[in-house]
Amino acid sequence: MSLDLTSLTLRTPSGELLFAPLTLSVPLGDVVTVMGPSGVGKSTLLDAIGGHLTHGFCCSGSIKLNGREISTIPAETRQVGLMFQDAHLFPHLSVGDNLAFGLPSHIKGRAMRRSTVEAALKQAGLAGRYDDDSAALSGGQRARAALMRTLLAEPEAVLLDEPFSKLDSSLRDEIRHFTFSHIAARGIPALMVTHDEADAHVIGGRCIALKKPESD
Numbered sequence: 001m002s003l004d005l006t007s008l009t010l011r012t013p014s015g016e017l018l019f020a021p022l023t024l025s026v027p028l029g030d031v032v033t034v035m036g037p038s039g040v041g042k043s044t045l046l047d048a049i050g051g052h053l054t055h056g057f058c059c060s061g062s063i064k065l066n067g068r069e070i071s072t073i074p075a076e077t078r079q080v081g082l083m084f085q086d087a088h089l090f091p092h093l094s095v096g097d098n099l100a101f102g103l104p105s106h107i108k109g110r111a112m113r114r115s116t117v118e119a120a121l122k123q124a125g126l127a128g129r130y131d132d133d134s135a136a137l138s139g140g141q142r143a144r145a146a147l148m149r150t151l152l153a154e155p156e157a158v159l160l161d162e163p164f165s166k167l168d169s170s171l172r173d174e175i176r177h178f179t180f181s182h183i184a185a186r187g188i189p190a191l192m193v194t195h196d197e198a199d200a201h202v203i204g205g206r207c208i209a210l211k212k213p214e215s216d
């Protein structure tokens with residue numbers, strides 16, 4: 001059970017090969033850090049795995065999640081969670097409704113859905129904030145709420161794209177610890193793009209560097 005990339009390549013709309021063919025296995029519970037020069041295709045790699053490649057980009061090779069080939073299926077059926085640097089919450093929804101947004105359908109009934117979200121808010125240090133306006137949250141609170149929203153959807157893998165880069169340095173350690181401890185508790189594979197070597201050091205997991213292809 002893992003996230004497995006085999007001979008994965010990506011081409012831009014103009015046909016440029018982004019990085020050398022990538023083969024990588026991320027076991028359950030591991031966080032692998034992805035680094036590499038600007039423009040090598042780190043964010044595009046996450047787009048490809050999550051099923052959000054920009055029109056015109058071309059992906060070849062295999063992406064398997066727990067043995068299931070996902071490269072050919074729509075994003076909404078891949079069960080891949082995303083966390084980005086902006087930690088966007090939907091501004092027109094309350095804090096709680098933001099978290100409830102991705103709840104799976106097997107959690108039935110208003111009361112059960114609300115209590116599931118309330119438990120997650122408590123874990124995020126946001127007890128009692130269900131009905132608050134999401135715009136009222138601080139940067140750190142927003143990051144914790146966004147991670148909880150991602151995890152409540154019960155993803156089988158999580159992709160993080162520079163998740164801490166917009167946070168004040170004073171908050172970064174706290175949110176980093178919060179994020180990794182919750183991902184580890186779920187025991188799911190995670191792939192994190194970062195420019196910050198501290199991210200890679202803190203989690204102590206494997207770090208890979210994408211390289212420009214030798215020639216095309």
Ligand SMILES: Nc1ncnc2c1ncn2[C@@H]1O[C@H](COP(=O)(O)OP(=O)(O)OP(=O)(O)O)[C@@H](O)[C@H]1O
Nearest residue numbers: 012013018036037038039040041042043044045054
């Ligand atoms: N919509 C697009 N159309 C065409 N080319 C694009 C588009 N988006 C990105 N690219 C190109 O694809 C390549 C990979 O971009 P990507 O954002 O994945 O790189 P990155 O490694 O994440 O870079 P950075 O570290 O600077 O964020 C770059 O050369 C970029 O110019």
